[in-house]
Amino acid sequence: MADAAAREAKHDVFQAVADPTRRRLLRLLDEGEKPVTALSGHFAMSRTAVSKHLRILADAGLVSERKVGRETRYRMNPDPLLELKRWLSYFEKYWENRMAALKRYVEEDEE
Amino acid sequence: MADAAAREAKHDVFQAVADPTRRRLLRLLDEGEKPVTALSGHFAMSRTAVSKHLRILADAGLVSERKVGRETRYRMNPDPLLELKRWLSYFEKYWENRMAALKRYVEEDEE
DNA sequence: TTGACGTGAAACCAAATGGTTTCGTATAAT
DNA sequence: ATTATACGAAACCATTTGGTTTCACGTCAA
Numbered sequence: 001m002a003d004a005a006a007r008e009a010k011h012d013v014f015q016a017v018a019d020p021t022r023r024r025l026l027r028l029l030d031e032g033e034k035p036v037t038a039l040s041g042h043f044a045m046s047r048t049a050v051s052k053h054l055r056i057l058a059d060a061g062l063v064s065e066r067k068v069g070r071e072t073r074y075r076m077n078p079d080p081l082l083e084l085k086r087w088l089s090y091f092e093k094y095w096e097n098r099m100a101a102l103k104r105y106v107e108e109d110e111e
Numbered sequence: 112m113a114d115a116a117a118r119e120a121k122h123d124v125f126q127a128v129a130d131p132t133r134r135r136l137l138r139l140l141d142e143g144e145k146p147v148t149a150l151s152g153h154f155a156m157s158r159t160a161v162s163k164h165l166r167i168l169a170d171a172g173l174v175s176e177r178k179v180g181r182e183t184r185y186r187m188n189p190d191p192l193l194e195l196k197r198w199l200s201y202f203e204k205y206w207e208n209r210m211a212a213l214k215r216y217v218e219e220d221e222e
Numbered sequence: 223t224t225g226a227c228g229t230g231a232a233a234c235c236a237a238a239t240g241g242t243t244t245c246g247t248a249t250a251a252t
Numbered sequence: 253a254t255t256a257t258a259c260g261a262a263a264c265c266a267t268t269t270g271g272t273t274t275c276a277c278g279t280c281a282a
Contacts, residue, residue: 018129019270023198030202037228049271051230070228070279078205085206087134088196091141094189095196130240148258160241162260181249181258 013080014087016060021045022053029063029076036072124191125198127171132156133164140174140187147183 016022021043028039040050054074057063061080066073127133132154139150151161165185168174172191177184 014129014131014134018125020125021270023125027201035228036230045270046272047228048230048273052270055230072229078202081199081202082206084195085199088192088199090138091189091192095193132240146258147260156240157242158259159243159261163240166260183259 010059011056013060013062013083016057016062017081017084019053019056021050022057025050025053025057026062026076029074033066033073033075035068036074039074121170122167124171124173124194127168127173128192128195130164130167132161133168136161136164136168137173137187140185144177144184144186146179147185150185 017026024042025039028034028042036047036051036054039054040047043050054063054065058065058074062077063074064077066075128137135153136150139145139153147158147162147165150165151158154161165174165176169176169185173188174185175188177186
């Protein structure tokens, strides 16, 4: 709890996820734990740059690090995305209405 | 279609929504169409600053403007949030699994 | 033990971001 | 006709961001 707050202190999820590189990183890590080099291979930028993106993701609590020998393995943690999900849910009604409208339209059409 | 692409050309939704001021603006506009001054009253910053945030939201397609007399009324458009929603849905499985796990736990408990 | 590998920290840089103040202009009110 | 209101554009500024290169350090391999 206080832990989660501490983890997310520096960067918030919205900002972390705003960058396309970081979104791709999350996708890659979704496949499983990976060391930095394995990740940076997918990008045009330097390994160091990727490393910095990973730090931002870590600050937002979206990834965790684990040292294994000389490599640092990064693992995804989806939890903070729930905040985003919750924020989005506020606007859910719009699509519900649209769905309802669409449904009505289809049903009228069936007559 | 080409319209939507043009609207969203300058700023993407992820970036637009990354700023807390802009998120609050969307909430306020969710209540209904509002002119700039009515909006900027809720913030510590200048009207001009709010105006610039509104432009960014407009560039992302999240708000539209309508001139009425000497005022410009802004209206929210939730459509681009669907992109965010879609991106998030990719990670839905994590929570589904969690829900499933919770469900199993509760069911076991019922025995 | 001597290298090669995997990495983060540091110093640096250009561009973007989020804010300000000042100004011009169109509309509304007196 | 004059004044007040609502606003965007422009110029400006400090800070943040996203990237680079260089360096030092621990770990694995020969």
